[in-house]
Amino acid sequence: MEEDDDIEINENVKLYETLKRAWNDEKNAPILLKFKSTEVARFQTLLASREREIEEMENSANESGDGNEMLLSAIGREELNRAKYVLRSYLRTRIKKIQQFPVHVLQREREAVSGKELVFTEELVKAYEVHAQSVLANFPLKEYQSAFMEFGEEEVGEESMVSHPNEANKMVFIRILEDVGIFKFDDGTDEGDAADLKKGRILFCKFEQFKGLLESSEEGGTPRAELL
Amino acid sequence: MSSTSFGKKATELVKEIASSVESSASPSSIPPYNDELVRSILEEVKAHYQENRSLAEKLKQVTGKEEQEGITAAIQTHHHSILRNKKALMIYLNERVKRIQSLRWTLGVGLPDSISENLSHSERDYFTEYSKILNKYMGKKEGINMNLILDRDPPKEHKVQVRCTKDHGVIYFKDGVVDLKKDSVHLLRREEAQPLISEGVLEKLDDT
Structure with a gap:
C-alpha cells in the first residue's frame, strides 16, 4: 500500500515537472507549441482532488483550532495556489499568443491548439x-x-493582409537535457551543419533549427531540451 | 481632390495611434476614436473610386496609345491610393482592437464611462463580444472552468489584507460572511479578493 502511494506521488511530481516545463517552453518559444492535452487534463484532475483534500483539512483545522493542523492546511493551500498559477499562466500565455495571430492559427496551427x-x-x-x-x-x-485580402480574390492561406509570426529568425536559449549525440540541423547551406549536443550544454540558436528537441525522441518520454 | 493630398490623412491617423502608444500613461488607456478623420479618409476613398470610374469611361473613348497608357497609370495610382488608405485604417483598427482586448484583462467586463466614451459603437460591441468569447473559453460549461484573469503575478501568500474603499454590502466568502463597509479592514483569500480589487471596491494594504 505504502509503495503504491510512493509511486503515485512520484507520478504526480513528474506530472507537475512536465507541466512546469511546458509552461516555461511556451513562454519562451516564438511560436505556439503543441497543446499538452493529456498532461493538462491529468493535472486538472489532480488539482481538483488536492482542492478537496485541503478543504477538508481546513474545515477540520477550523473546528479543532489546532495550530499544527492550521499550519499544515495553510501550507497545502499555498502550494496548491502555486500549482494553479502554473496552469493558469500556461493557458493564459497560449491565449495571448493566439490573440496575436488568430487567423494564422486557423490556417497553419490547427493541430497545435486544443x-x-x-x-x-x-x-x-x-x-x-x-x-x-x-x-x-x-x-x-x-x-x-x-479584412484579410488587399483586393479581390487571393488564394486561401496567401492572404496579403494576414500577419504571421516570424519564427524562423528568432534566437532562443536552449538547454540540452540529455546526451543527444551528433545533431544535424539546417543552417541554410545544402550540406547543413551538425553539433555534438551533450547534456547540460546551453546554446543560443535559431528556434527553428532546434525546436525538434523540445519533444522526446520516443513517445511518452522526456524532452531532450528546454528553453531558457 | 488635389494630387498632393493622396494618403495624407491616412498617414495622420496612423501617426496618431502610434504616438499614443508612447505617450499613454497607463497601458489600459485608449485615445478617443477619431470618427471624423476615419470618415474623411473614407470620403477620400470614394473620391478616388469616382475618379477611377470616370477615367475608365474615358479609357473606352480614347484611341491613342500614349493617351491610353496615361489613363491606365492614373487608374493604378488611384487604386493604390485606396489600398493605402485601407491599410492605414486597418492598422488603426487593429491597434485599437489589441488595446480593447487588454482592457478586458485589466478592468474586467464593465468599462468605466471615461473609457467607454472613447470607443466607437462597433468597438463597444466588439468589447462585449470579446468578453463573451473569453468568458465562454474560461467558463464551466463549455470551457476550461478556470479564471485566467486571476493570478497575473505569482501568488505569494494565499490571503491578503484589504481595505474597503466604499460600502459594498454583505458578501459570502468561503471563510464566512463579511460586511464590506467603507474603511473596514479584512483578511481575505487572494482569489476571492482579486476581482473586487480590480473593480476598485477593495485596496490591498500589505502589498510590498
Missing part, C-alpha cells in the same frame, strides 16, 4: 471580421471590403 482554444480562435476571428466591416463596408467595391 479543441476549446480552436473554438475561441474561430469566434475571435468572426467577431473581428464583423468589427472590421464597420469600416470596410464603406469601401465602394466588394473586392476592397475583405
Whole structure:
C-alpha cells in the first residue's frame, strides 16, 4: 500500500515537472507549441482532488483550532495556489499568443491548439471580421471590403493582409537535457551543419533549427531540451 | 481632390495611434476614436473610386496609345491610393482592437464611462463580444472552468489584507460572511479578493 502511494506521488511530481516545463517552453518559444492535452487534463484532475483534500483539512483545522493542523492546511493551500498559477499562466500565455495571430492559427496551427482554444480562435476571428466591416463596408467595391485580402480574390492561406509570426529568425536559449549525440540541423547551406549536443550544454540558436528537441525522441518520454 | 493630398490623412491617423502608444500613461488607456478623420479618409476613398470610374469611361473613348497608357497609370495610382488608405485604417483598427482586448484583462467586463466614451459603437460591441468569447473559453460549461484573469503575478501568500474603499454590502466568502463597509479592514483569500480589487471596491494594504 505504502509503495503504491510512493509511486503515485512520484507520478504526480513528474506530472507537475512536465507541466512546469511546458509552461516555461511556451513562454519562451516564438511560436505556439503543441497543446499538452493529456498532461493538462491529468493535472486538472489532480488539482481538483488536492482542492478537496485541503478543504477538508481546513474545515477540520477550523473546528479543532489546532495550530499544527492550521499550519499544515495553510501550507497545502499555498502550494496548491502555486500549482494553479502554473496552469493558469500556461493557458493564459497560449491565449495571448493566439490573440496575436488568430487567423494564422486557423490556417497553419490547427493541430497545435486544443479543441476549446480552436473554438475561441474561430469566434475571435468572426467577431473581428464583423468589427472590421464597420469600416470596410464603406469601401465602394466588394473586392476592397475583405479584412484579410488587399483586393479581390487571393488564394486561401496567401492572404496579403494576414500577419504571421516570424519564427524562423528568432534566437532562443536552449538547454540540452540529455546526451543527444551528433545533431544535424539546417543552417541554410545544402550540406547543413551538425553539433555534438551533450547534456547540460546551453546554446543560443535559431528556434527553428532546434525546436525538434523540445519533444522526446520516443513517445511518452522526456524532452531532450528546454528553453531558457 | 488635389494630387498632393493622396494618403495624407491616412498617414495622420496612423501617426496618431502610434504616438499614443508612447505617450499613454497607463497601458489600459485608449485615445478617443477619431470618427471624423476615419470618415474623411473614407470620403477620400470614394473620391478616388469616382475618379477611377470616370477615367475608365474615358479609357473606352480614347484611341491613342500614349493617351491610353496615361489613363491606365492614373487608374493604378488611384487604386493604390485606396489600398493605402485601407491599410492605414486597418492598422488603426487593429491597434485599437489589441488595446480593447487588454482592457478586458485589466478592468474586467464593465468599462468605466471615461473609457467607454472613447470607443466607437462597433468597438463597444466588439468589447462585449470579446468578453463573451473569453468568458465562454474560461467558463464551466463549455470551457476550461478556470479564471485566467486571476493570478497575473505569482501568488505569494494565499490571503491578503484589504481595505474597503466604499460600502459594498454583505458578501459570502468561503471563510464566512463579511460586511464590506467603507474603511473596514479584512483578511481575505487572494482569489476571492482579486476581482473586487480590480473593480476598485477593495485596496490591498500589505502589498510590498
